[in-house]
Amino acid sequence: MATLTPFFAPAGGGGFVNYTCYGTSNTPQGWDAGDWPDILLNISPYTWASLGIVMALSLSVLGAAWGIWITGSTLVGAAVKAPRIKSKNLVSVIFCEATAIFGVIIAIILQGKLSDISVGENDKAPSAICATLFYSGYSIFWAGFAVGATNLASGITVGISGSGCALADAQDPSLFVKILIVEIFGSALGIFGLIVGIIMTQNAQF
């Protein structure tokens, strides 16, 4: 097993920004300190948490923007021959926008969980706190990813159905409400991520 010691903190635990986690108990049995599992131990939980917040926001915004692009370009084109659709179909754009708002909400909630930790004696965190830190870091990271990915998919879905909605409305106004229901179900996909993301990080605390 290749040793990565030169690149990382000294054996026996991660050197975080302003404190060090306790002793060799973090290194799994059978692994020497400084082996590659130490990479994970040497990444600060704050990094994971921040990445989670970034993904929750950026993937959601990406999905929303993509959806608005798909819907918006169709809406503008379809409104040339049927101008009456233009205000009604803004609802589709708003549905896409909602996926970005879900991302913003989650990002704000998640970042509220970040705070400076109270450091133990000699700038060393007790191992119990270490476990909480890792739990919090990972749960915020994956909650962020869950929210981001679901909202990305949801945004594109709403965009595509919104595009169909604009075209259908231009031909036959009675179709508008029916396709709007499809959009609402597409939008619900993002809410699933939102709910699960909140539950995942319920116990996360720095």
Next chain:
Amino acid sequence: MPGKTLLLSQRPGGLATFNIQDGFNEALLRGLQLGFLSDADYRSILQCENLADVKLNLQETDYGAYVGDVAQISPSIVREKALEKLVNEFNLLRANANQPLSQFLEFIRYDYMIDNVMLILKATLNNPNVDVASLIKQTHPLGQFEESVFNSICAFENSPKGYAELYQSVLIDTPIGPYFARFLQEESAKVSQDASYVQNLLEELPTTKLESSLRKLYLEDFLEFCQGLGGDTATIMTDVIKARADATAINITLNSFGTMLNDPNLRESERKPLYPSMGFLYPEGTDKLSQVGDEMELAAVLRTYQVYRGIFDKHQRGDKTIDDAFYEREVQLNEMAWEGQFHYAAYYSYVRLKEQEIRNLVWICECIVQRQKDRASDHFVPVFSREASYRKR
């Protein structure tokens, strides 16, 4: 000519990526669907006693702006105005198009360019002193060239040398030049093999052979381009073009009866190369088609293909002409091609369906002028109709 494989960034893409380039343009096109005449429009036009009434009815439709200021209305003016509308809409789409959509739209125009060149050539061959200006009026505006091109075509001399000159001096600069070049190449390859046959054939059937060859090369090229585009465009256009290739092959066979092409010695060497090398009939169906010598044999070959059996039955029973039977099939396919979103086939089907609508309109007007309204349904193939025969099933 575009190559077989396009880069990913040059393809129209699918559900999630199509709108990046073509979202606005496609929605424009879909909006134009509102302009098709409805069943109710046709019904009220069919009740008209004279063309002035037709004009009044048309003013209620999307054609209103075009027929409104026409003083004297006639079937040919209806055609002219309807074509003008189609061309305006097409130009709007073309002006908003990026590659590869613009290339796709150009491909749609090549079809009409071939029609126009053939129209002028045929007229010139029949009557060398024909009035060019009146001919140009008959050409299809979607396949328009500059007037000088048409004038030069009229100077055509019917000989193998004449063809070469026609190509070198006129058609080489037009988009359909490459098809003409390949036609000449294939012919000259044959001349070296068997000079006398080809000589006779070119003299007797110059236009039939030229037209079929150009159409064949065009369809093959178009299909290759569409397949390079990938996605739904490739899937749908393949079916539509294949159906057209089959119609072409069957028509070539049907029209060859009683001409030199039906000579048992020439069927294999001259008639078979005119069939497009694609389609649902290709290759074993076209193999059999190349052997048939009369309508009975043709019917026997087509009996194994359900769709074409139905079409040919209509022709043989005399219910419809073979052209109308194929038009009906084409309208059905194009309406289906229109159904999906995020593909280019809708552009093709729009132009073809509009063409059919214009044919319907002109035919109905003719019937009203001739006071033979009972014949109006003879060549009438409604578009996007609730009452189409294939919807009633």
